[in-house]
Amino acid sequence: MIRLDALLVALVVASALGVVAAQHQARKLFSALEREQTRAHGLEVEWGQLQLEQSTWAAHGRVEKLARERLGLRPPVQGQVVVLEPQ
């Protein structure tokens, strides 16, 4: 009888420790998840800012100005364009 009791007590203690360990593990994983989610959000914000920057640099007005002034480009005039019809 006593042996059975001792066994049960041991089992209870072991399972209690298991619960503690599992809980700890869960919290650790959760905080890792949390960190990653924050990072993902941060990256998304950065992506938005980069898109904004890209659009600013690629604004048509700026591209046209640079093409005309720095590169000396101009639109082709009549006769310089040859249109090829697909056969």
Added chain:
Amino acid sequence: MMQKQRTVTFNHNPLLKRELPVWRSRFVLMVLLGCLLVLVGRALFLQGIDNEFLQAKGEMRYARVLEVPATRGRITDRNGDMFAVSTPVRSIWAIPTDVSLEPGEARQLARLLEMDVAELNAKLASGRDFAYLKRQLSPDVAERIAALKLTGIHEQREYRRFYPGGEVTAHMLGFTSVEDRGQEGIELAYEAQLAGQPGSRRVIKDRRGQVVEDVESIRPPRDGEDVVLAMDGKIQYLAYSALRDAMQKYRAKAGAVVVVDVQTGEVLALANAPTFNPNNRANLTGTQLRNRAFTDTFEPGSVMKPFVAALALESGKFKATTKIDTSPGRLTIGSATIGDAHVHGILTVAEVIQKSSNVGTVKMALQFSPDEMWHLLDGLGFGSQLNLGFPGEATGRLRPAKSWRPIEQATMSYGHGISVSLIQLAHAYLAFARDGDLLPLSLTRVDTPKAAPKRIFSPTVAREVRGMLEMAAGPGGTAPQAQVPGYRVAGKTGTAYKIEGGQYVKKYVSSFVGLAPASRPRLVVAVMIDEPNGAHYGGAVAAPVFARIVEGSLRALGVAPDSPITPLQLARKQGAEAATAVRESM
């Protein structure tokens, strides 16, 4: 012999001898038991029945409700280029009564906030419980302020919207308030779709303030949806820059341009002048904010004439070759006289449109009852909103046919006594471009038309009128300057007097509405310039704007030229010769 011991009974105490009444001990026992019962009962009550209060109190010590921010949707053009993006910023606020700054700290804070120490102190001296020190700071500046660890100074996450298109797309997109809610333009029209819905969740935090467990999601955040506009960034820029240059050249008061895709009814570009920079909205005036293409109506003038010609052809009473006598260039109806700018003599219907003869148009119009004309104009969408959801969309004025006097019917045929918005005009011209049917316009990209087209004219009539419009935009017409190398174009000029205080004055609205390429239209472009100086005919002021937009747009869209162009062989020869050729053709 032992002495008989004296028996001493220590317990022989008279006091002890007195027996206590049993009820007393029982009473004490009962009282104690009663107390215990009360305690157990209270405990049971608190644990089992009335446990909310204490649970809430307990939770307050470890559970927190966190706000989960949601971002506002982005606005892109039809090719996916970003035109409005929200990014997080911080606002710095203070509880003035909690703040006590050392002079050094105040200087540091003021420098980070980019304001004077005096200004900062003034904000902090106000007796309020809450004061914004500065809104919409960049996150890194906010972090440096947070690093100062000043009591009573707090920060708050917010979003700020940026418009990389700047003034080019200002009127199309509109803008948002400091709270990131739509105020104007697309931002307001599509507010429901763009706005995000912040969520909240309950979490458990540990001693160090870190979240250790997610308890429940109270409301999941919903990010705003992106809006894909019908606008084409390239065409929008072309339209804007062509309009801006014309505005400068003619020192005009205002102007607007609308470009519509003929196949789908999509609005590819919409520009207004004067404009504003949506990223810096200090010192804005009402004139800058006005989206004239949508909200302003004007008397369109001669751009209405082709509709009368179409009605005339449709009825069978006229053919394109029917001759109309417009001499002596004047026509008297009742007490009023209508005149032409030049005396043309006998013109065909096609020539009436080409030369833009008021007398010829009126003679055609008076063959119809007011009802017939009203039905035509109503069917073309004049006098009713386009229902694009755009804020402040104008209705225009088309009075019921019953109230028309003959002189009014006559003036309406050449675009006076009726008022329309530029976008309505562009829409109505779709009927000519689409072989007689009309599509609803769309500000967002559509891959298949939303509604079935509505038939207005028969395809033959639409093509015939298109031919007349091509003549008007050609040599001998009113707008040879609308011509574009490589493409056939068609269109009609309008030069209308403005009304001030009920009187026509010597101020003009010059307009041009046209389509290109004329053989198989792809674009409808409507241009309006308000009060140009130096020249005022639509053919001189508005038509070149049309030409510039069409030339660039058709190239951007990859539309094959439909006008025979003599290939310039020089382009393949040496550079010097090519350069001369270029100079000549310019």
